[in-house]
Amino acid sequence: QKEVEQNSGPLSVPEGAIASLNCTYSDRGSQSFFWYRQYSGKSPELIMSIYSNGDKEDGRFTAQLNKASQYVSLLIRDSQPSDSATYLCAAHSGGGADGLTFGKGTHLIIQP
Amino acid sequence: KAGVTQTPRYLIKTRGQQVTLSCSPISGHRSVSWYQQTPGQGLQFLFEYFSETQRNKGNFPGRFSGRQFSNSRSEMNVSTLELGDSALYLCASKITQGAGNTIYFGEGSWLTVV
Numbered sequence: 089q090k091e092v093e094q095n096s097g098p099l100s101v102p103e104g105a106i107a108s109l110n111c112t113y114s115d116r117g118s119q120s121f122f123w124y125r126q127y128s129g130k131s132p133e134l135i136m137s138i139y140s141n142g143d144k145e146d147g148r149f150t151a152q153l154n155k156a157s158q159y160v161s162l163l164i165r166d167s168q169p170s171d172s173a174t175y176l177c178a179a180h181s182g183g184g185a186d187g188l189t190f191g192k193g194t195h196l197i198i199q200p
Numbered sequence: 201k202a203g204v205t206q207t208p209r210y211l212i213k214t215r216g217q218q219v220t221l222s223c224s225p226i227s228g229h230r231s232v233s234w235y236q237q238t239p240g241q242g243l244q245f246l247f248e249y250f251s252e253t254q255r256n257k258g259n260f261p262g263r264f265s266g267r268q269f270s271n272s273r274s275e276m277n278v279s280t281l282e283l284g285d286s287a288l289y290l291c292a293s294k295i296t297q298g299a300g301n302t303i304y305f306g307e308g309s310w311l312t313v314v
Contacts, residue, residue: 120300131290131308139300186256187233187245
């Protein structure tokens with residue numbers, strides 16, 4: 089059974105610091121990985137997607153993928169109070185037919 | 201560019217009734233998938249449609265069904281509603297670009313079953 093594991097938190101980070109969010113996945117066939125941000129009462133908002141081993145940067149966000157270790161992470165630099173949300177990690181298998189497998193999410197709190 | 205549009209946004213139904221939710225994907229996106237989000241189970245995949253064909257289905261009972269129209273709009277239906285069906289139902293629009301897929305969610309339909 090495909091699983092994505094995340095620490096539920098809460099993860100508390102001071103404003104301006106780097107927030108580090110991690111997830112692991114069980115299905116070695118997973119090829120695409122996504123980070124979504126979800127505010128309370130809202131739908132998930134896509135932050136980053138990553139398909140290849142290594143780092144991918146977009147503004148204050150950096151996604152890291154290590155397929156050998158089945159590990160995905162998201163770094164948020166210069167954390168802002170508006171970054172406080174639940175961050176969902178998701179994995180997608182190849183072939184295009186499967187849905188996303190989501191972790192339960194990490195609740196991130198940025199302390200002013 | 202318009203995003204994924206879901207209707208209705210909020211609805212309350214009684215046990216035993218049925219409900220139909222609608223989703224219009226991002227223009228040009230032909231793949232639509234549906235997810236259920238509950239506090240206990242998190243986000244779970246329901247099914248995916250591409251070119252009016254169901255390509256995959258998650259582990260949900262047959263009361264949950266869907267379809268896709270020629271304009272890529274999709275509907276999902278839940279029959280004989282149960283209290284446990286109360287959830288946020290999310291539609292996702294997917295496009296394949298190069299090596300990977302990009303998947304965007306709509307604002308969701310909040311279903312309460314009483």
